[in-house]
Structures are given as C-alpha cells and as structure tokens.
Amino acid sequence: MRKKDPEKQEAILHSAVRIFAHQGYHVAKMSKIAEDAGVAAGSLYLYFKNKESLLEEVIDATWEDMRRRYEHSIQAEGLSPAQKLVALIDIVFDLFMDDPDRAIIFVNEQHHLEQKGIVDFSTKKEMLLNLGAQVIQEGVSRGDFDPHIDIMIFKEFIFGGLHQVLNLWALQPEQVDLDKIRKALKPIILNSIAK
Amino acid sequence: MRKKDPEKQEAILHSAVRIFAHQGYHVAKMSKIAEDAGVAAGSLYLYFKNKESLLEEVIDATWEDMRRRYEHSIQAEGLSPAQKLVALIDIVFDLFMDDPDRAIIFVNEQHHLEQKGIVDFSTKKEMLLNLGAQVIQEGVSRGDFDPHIDIMIFKEFIFGGLHQVLNLWALQPEQVDLDKIRKALKPIILNSIAK
DNA sequence: CGCTAAAATGAACCACCATTCATTTTTCTC
DNA sequence: GAGAAAAATGAATGGTGGTTCATTTTAGCG
Structure with missing residues (x-):
C-alpha cells in the first residue's frame, strides 16, 4: 500500500510554475513539466486532475x-x-x-x-x-x-x-x-x- | 485563368482580426476564420502562407x-x-x-x-x-x-x-x-x- | 466557344499533445 | 514474508487543429 509523495507534488508544482511563467500556459507541455519534475507523464495525473x-x-x-x-x-x-x-x-x-x-x-x-x-x-x-x-x-x-x-x-x-x-x-x-x-x-x- | 479576389483577402483579414482579438491567437481556429470569412479552409492558404x-x-x-x-x-x-x-x-x-x-x-x-x-x-x-x-x-x-x-x-x-x-x-x-x-x-x- | 490555368473546395492527412491505461514496482499492513 | 493496494511508468490512445491535396469549378484569354 503506497502513499503519495508530498515532495513529488511540490516538484511538479515547482516545474509547472517555472514552465508556465517562462513559456505561457498554452505553449507549456505536460510532458516537459513531467520531465522537469523528474516524474513520468502519467504521474502528473495522480496529483493533479489535468x-x-x-x-x-x-x-x-x-x-x-x-x-x-x-x-x-x-x-x-x-x-x-x-x-x-x-x-x-x-x-x-x-x-x-x-x-x-x-x-x-x-x-x-x-x-x-x-x-x-x-x-x-x-x-x-x-x-x-x-x-x-x-x-x-x-x-x-x-x-x-x-x-x-x-x-x-x-x-x-x-x-x-x-x-x-x-x-x-x-x-x-x-x-x-x-x-x-x-x-x-x-x-x-x-x-x-x-x- | 482566374485571379485572386482582393475582397476575399480583405474578408479573411477582417475575420482574422475579429477572432484573434476576441479569442487570442492560440485559441483562434483557422477553420473558424474561414467560416467567418465565408470561404473554405483551404482558401486561406491561397492568400496567406499559414x-x-x-x-x-x-x-x-x-x-x-x-x-x-x-x-x-x-x-x-x-x-x-x-x-x-x-x-x-x-x-x-x-x-x-x-x-x-x-x-x-x-x-x-x-x-x-x-x-x-x-x-x-x-x-x-x-x-x-x-x-x-x-x-x-x-x-x-x-x-x-x-x-x-x-x-x-x-x-x-x-x-x-x-x-x-x-x-x-x-x-x-x-x-x-x-x-x-x-x-x-x-x-x-x-x-x-x-x- | 474552347482551352487553360488558377481559384476554390472540404475532407483527408499529419503532427501534436493531453490524458488514459495495462503492466510493473513498491510500500504498507497483518 | 505474503498479500493487497496504490504509486509509477511511458507507450498508446483519442482528439484537435493546421495544412495539404485530389478534384471540381470558374474566369480570363485567344
């Protein structure tokens, strides 16, 4: 039985902030946010709906x-x-x-x-x-x-x-x-x- | 031998202006611009590269x-x-x-x-x-x-x-x-x- | 009026990307 | 240590939309 990792959630948010700020929402890619946060793309959807x-x-x-x-x-x-x-x-x-x-x-x-x-x-x-x-x-x-x-x-x-x-x-x-x-x-x- | 219609070009520009202004560049759809201008989507590319x-x-x-x-x-x-x-x-x-x-x-x-x-x-x-x-x-x-x-x-x-x-x-x-x-x-x- | 060439069409194609999901891995509980 | 359940994965899926293109239509010229 695993638990979600709060540090992972913070990493995702941190990467999202950086990429949304620098590229704008539309141009920002979920795959890049995942890569930058050091998680798989699918993991994003465990912590955030979309x-x-x-x-x-x-x-x-x-x-x-x-x-x-x-x-x-x-x-x-x-x-x-x-x-x-x-x-x-x-x-x-x-x-x-x-x-x-x-x-x-x-x-x-x-x-x-x-x-x-x-x-x-x-x-x-x-x-x-x-x-x-x-x-x-x-x-x-x-x-x-x-x-x-x-x-x-x-x-x-x-x-x-x-x-x-x-x-x-x-x-x-x-x-x-x-x-x-x-x-x-x-x-x-x-x-x-x-x- | 046909010629490009200047009025058609103006219509496309006019529609593009309206839709770009109201929705923003990314959300604006070429298909909607064509529809609004009263031309086929393919026609857009006769008058504008992209x-x-x-x-x-x-x-x-x-x-x-x-x-x-x-x-x-x-x-x-x-x-x-x-x-x-x-x-x-x-x-x-x-x-x-x-x-x-x-x-x-x-x-x-x-x-x-x-x-x-x-x-x-x-x-x-x-x-x-x-x-x-x-x-x-x-x-x-x-x-x-x-x-x-x-x-x-x-x-x-x-x-x-x-x-x-x-x-x-x-x-x-x-x-x-x-x-x-x-x-x-x-x-x-x-x-x-x-x- | 016939011929040619370009406009016009709009569905198909292609690329892209958000999201899903089958499978694997890991962690927590008993 | 075994079992269960959730995290994690990352390729597949599905949807979207820009652009292309095979075909049709039309207009300009001789």
Missing part, C-alpha cells in the same frame, strides 16, 4: 498569499492615504520579489481559466480593487488627493503600469534592481494623484 | 499605421513637451478608437511571433520608445518635467497603464466613452511627471 488544475492550484495559492499580505499591511494603524497607497504598491513588488515566476503567472495566465469558465476570480479582484478605491477615496476626503480623479480608471492605470514594468523586470531580474524600480515608481504614482 | 503569416500581416499593417500617425502628430511645430506627450497619448487612443480589435491584437498578440523568432519588432519598438524618451528629455531640459524621473521606467509604466485601461475599454466599448477615459488619464499622466 493541466488546468495545475494552473488553478498555482493561482489559487497566489490569491491566498495576496490576501494574507493585504491583511498584514493595509490594516496597520496610523497610516495616511499616501502611505497606504505606497503599502499597496509594496505588496505587488514584494509578490514579484519573493517569487517572480508565480507573480508572472498570477498576472498573465489566469485569464485562461476565466475564459473557459472554470473559475471566477472577479469576486477576489473586486475585493482587491475596492480596497484600493477605499484608500483613494480616503485620500480625496482628507484633501491629500486630487478630487477630480476617476478612481476606476486610476486603479486600472496603476495596475497596468505596475504589471508592465514588473513583467519586464521578471524577464531579466538580474538586469535592474527591483528596489531601484520601486523607488522610481512611487513618486510617479503619488505625483499622478496629488492635489 | 496562421502566423495572418497574424504578421495584421501587426505589420498596424506598425505602419502607427508610424504614419507619429509622423503626422509629433512633428507639429510649436508644441511644448507636455503637448507632445499628450499627442503621443492621443495616438494610442486614436488607434484604439479607430479599430479596437486591431489595437488589441497589436498590443496583446505580437509576442507570439517574437517568441517563435519569426519577426523582430524590437527595432520598431525602440524607435517608438526613443521618441517618447526624447519628449521626456526635452521636458526635463526645459524644466517642465521632474529631472529625477527615470525615463525608461516611466515609459514602460505609462505604456502598461494605457494598455490595461484601453484593453478593458475595448472589451466593452459601449460601456464607457473613450474620450471620457482620455480626459481622465491625461492629467494623471501629466501630474505624474510634473516638476
């Missing part, structure tokens, strides 16, 4: 990670809206810093699951974006931020900008120090919303 | 369009750096306004060709981004823009932000007026770089 489940596992875990980071950072007392905005930015940077491959998959590949109607991340996304909206609204109320700002557009714009810059960095993380980028972007973002 | 050539045709045409728009707008005399920056933003907005599907393909799908080493758009991208860099450098020199700005990071950030917002708009163009978004974004961008 290719999509593999991707879902990675993304769900990152949503959970994201949620925990938010809880720890934004709830801190005594922060001004600008400091909260900076804290939100730091969450995204830290996500990329800690695991660039997972972060890349998180921002680039989850639409594959959504497109097939397998999962619906909109609730999670809404919650996350609402948090950002609250911060901006608070800043506007206190007179720290420009009251004419369109919060919806601003959120998407900042998200897209961070996405683009961090994506480029993740492709060649050794080229530019992430903290340098972080320092360069914070004033740009704070300026853009300043009153 | 699936990749179809995509390349769309993107090349959009690069050409982009180049022409740049020539017409940025070369205008008497513009301040801020006005030039605004003109660059307008080019991107106009591209999406005029043909959302083509614009979406242009920003989302060209990495498929690059990934396979079929084409190299880096020269074109460099030229485009250098133009933006020149505008920012001019603004810094004149004291209009923040001298501490990291031009490279700023460019990517703005591109990514515009990309994200315009992508969302293109998915549901009837939901929000594009000019409203344009008006909302311009001050955000100009503020972000202001001295």
Whole structure:
C-alpha cells in the first residue's frame, strides 16, 4: 500500500510554475513539466486532475498569499492615504520579489481559466480593487488627493503600469534592481494623484 | 485563368482580426476564420502562407499605421513637451478608437511571433520608445518635467497603464466613452511627471 | 466557344499533445 | 514474508487543429 509523495507534488508544482511563467500556459507541455519534475507523464495525473488544475492550484495559492499580505499591511494603524497607497504598491513588488515566476503567472495566465469558465476570480479582484478605491477615496476626503480623479480608471492605470514594468523586470531580474524600480515608481504614482 | 479576389483577402483579414482579438491567437481556429470569412479552409492558404503569416500581416499593417500617425502628430511645430506627450497619448487612443480589435491584437498578440523568432519588432519598438524618451528629455531640459524621473521606467509604466485601461475599454466599448477615459488619464499622466 | 490555368473546395492527412491505461514496482499492513 | 493496494511508468490512445491535396469549378484569354 503506497502513499503519495508530498515532495513529488511540490516538484511538479515547482516545474509547472517555472514552465508556465517562462513559456505561457498554452505553449507549456505536460510532458516537459513531467520531465522537469523528474516524474513520468502519467504521474502528473495522480496529483493533479489535468493541466488546468495545475494552473488553478498555482493561482489559487497566489490569491491566498495576496490576501494574507493585504491583511498584514493595509490594516496597520496610523497610516495616511499616501502611505497606504505606497503599502499597496509594496505588496505587488514584494509578490514579484519573493517569487517572480508565480507573480508572472498570477498576472498573465489566469485569464485562461476565466475564459473557459472554470473559475471566477472577479469576486477576489473586486475585493482587491475596492480596497484600493477605499484608500483613494480616503485620500480625496482628507484633501491629500486630487478630487477630480476617476478612481476606476486610476486603479486600472496603476495596475497596468505596475504589471508592465514588473513583467519586464521578471524577464531579466538580474538586469535592474527591483528596489531601484520601486523607488522610481512611487513618486510617479503619488505625483499622478496629488492635489 | 482566374485571379485572386482582393475582397476575399480583405474578408479573411477582417475575420482574422475579429477572432484573434476576441479569442487570442492560440485559441483562434483557422477553420473558424474561414467560416467567418465565408470561404473554405483551404482558401486561406491561397492568400496567406499559414496562421502566423495572418497574424504578421495584421501587426505589420498596424506598425505602419502607427508610424504614419507619429509622423503626422509629433512633428507639429510649436508644441511644448507636455503637448507632445499628450499627442503621443492621443495616438494610442486614436488607434484604439479607430479599430479596437486591431489595437488589441497589436498590443496583446505580437509576442507570439517574437517568441517563435519569426519577426523582430524590437527595432520598431525602440524607435517608438526613443521618441517618447526624447519628449521626456526635452521636458526635463526645459524644466517642465521632474529631472529625477527615470525615463525608461516611466515609459514602460505609462505604456502598461494605457494598455490595461484601453484593453478593458475595448472589451466593452459601449460601456464607457473613450474620450471620457482620455480626459481622465491625461492629467494623471501629466501630474505624474510634473516638476 | 474552347482551352487553360488558377481559384476554390472540404475532407483527408499529419503532427501534436493531453490524458488514459495495462503492466510493473513498491510500500504498507497483518 | 505474503498479500493487497496504490504509486509509477511511458507507450498508446483519442482528439484537435493546421495544412495539404485530389478534384471540381470558374474566369480570363485567344
């Protein structure tokens, strides 16, 4: 009577993360993931239902990670809206810093699951974006931020900008120090919303 | 002795644009493109070498369009750096306004060709981004823009932000007026770089 | 009007890849 | 140590979809 090997499951996930991040979901081959993990192709299906489940596992875990980071950072007392905005930015940077491959998959590949109607991340996304909206609204109320700002557009714009810059960095993380980028972007973002 | 029908070629391109934009390159099926264009699947290969050539045709045409728009707008005399920056933003907005599907393909799908080493758009991208860099450098020199700005990071950030917002708009163009978004974004961008 | 050559067709072909499964190996329990 | 059951294997299977091609149709030319 054998038991599944947790280390083997981790190896498969680790290989999947690397290959999904570098090649994209569609181009990534199950046979390559198996090879990279050092298991037979058939073994993948002992630990994961199918290719999509593999991707879902990675993304769900990152949503959970994201949620925990938010809880720890934004709830801190005594922060001004600008400091909260900076804290939100730091969450995204830290996500990329800690695991660039997972972060890349998180921002680039989850639409594959959504497109097939397998999962619906909109609730999670809404919650996350609402948090950002609250911060901006608070800043506007206190007179720290420009009251004419369109919060919806601003959120998407900042998200897209961070996405683009961090994506480029993740492709060649050794080229530019992430903290340098972080320092360069914070004033740009704070300026853009300043009153 | 028959001749190829230019209208048929346009129909195929038109269908390809719509389907590539809405489903993405990988998920898009040649059989669906043929069906949508009202031709047999085999006919596609009379007008285009293969699936990749179809995509390349769309993107090349959009690069050409982009180049022409740049020539017409940025070369205008008497513009301040801020006005030039605004003109660059307008080019991107106009591209999406005029043909959302083509614009979406242009920003989302060209990495498929690059990934396979079929084409190299880096020269074109460099030229485009250098133009933006020149505008920012001019603004810094004149004291209009923040001298501490990291031009490279700023460019990517703005591109990514515009990309994200315009992508969302293109998915549901009837939901929000594009000019409203344009008006909302311009001050955000100009503020972000202001001295 | 006849002939030629190219367009057009759409099923067949072929390659690819996710997933399955018959068989072997291994581990856990008694 | 034997037996049972699950892991593990990796080639086979089946499905998908890009591309080809044998045949038919059509249009352009003389």
